[in-house]
Amino acid sequence: QIHLVESGGGSVQPGGSLTLSCAGSGFTFRSYPLAWVRQTPGKELEWVAEISALGGITDYADSVKGRFTISRSDDRIYLQMNNLRPADTGEYYCSTDRRGTTRGQETTVIVSS
Numbered sequence: 001q002i003h004l005v006e007s008g009g010g011s012v013q014p015g016g017s018l019t020l021s022c023a024g025s026g027f028t029f030r031s032y033p034l035a036w037v038r039q040t041p042g043k044e045l046e047w048v049a050e051i052s053a054l055g056g057i058t059d060y061a062d063s064v065k066g067r068f069t070i071s072r073s074d075d076r077i078y079l080q081m082n083n084l085r086p087a088d089t090g091e092y093y094c095s096t097d098r099r100g101t102t103r104g105q106e107t108t109v110i111v112s113s
Helices: none
Strands: 002-007 009-014 018-025 034-039 048-049 059-062 066-071 078-083 088-096 108-110
Touching: 002 088, 018 034, 018 088, 018 108, 034 078, 048 066, 048 078, 059 066
Parallel strands: 009 108
Antiparallel strands: 002 018, 018 078, 034 048, 034 088, 048 059, 066 078, 088 108
16 A cells, blocks of 8 residues: 655745655655655645656646756655745645646645744
């Protein structure tokens, strides 16, 4: 059974940075492309970033391109978030796909002055 656990959320001021982390178990971690998705207030679940199984290919939503960086190690994926904006406030999940079909329990990001 796939199990994903996110961490690293917090509260920051606009322009600040956070790094999210996601640990995976119950599957061959290195064999899966993985993604970050988020639920922002009043909006539907939104894909944020994706990374290929071996980490060589990444893709980003236009809303975060140039500010967020997705990366991975043998057993975790990360989301480095820079220049955060209030619109980035929400619940962040790591997921096995862009739709958030299988995802963890979320970590909360609040960007506010």
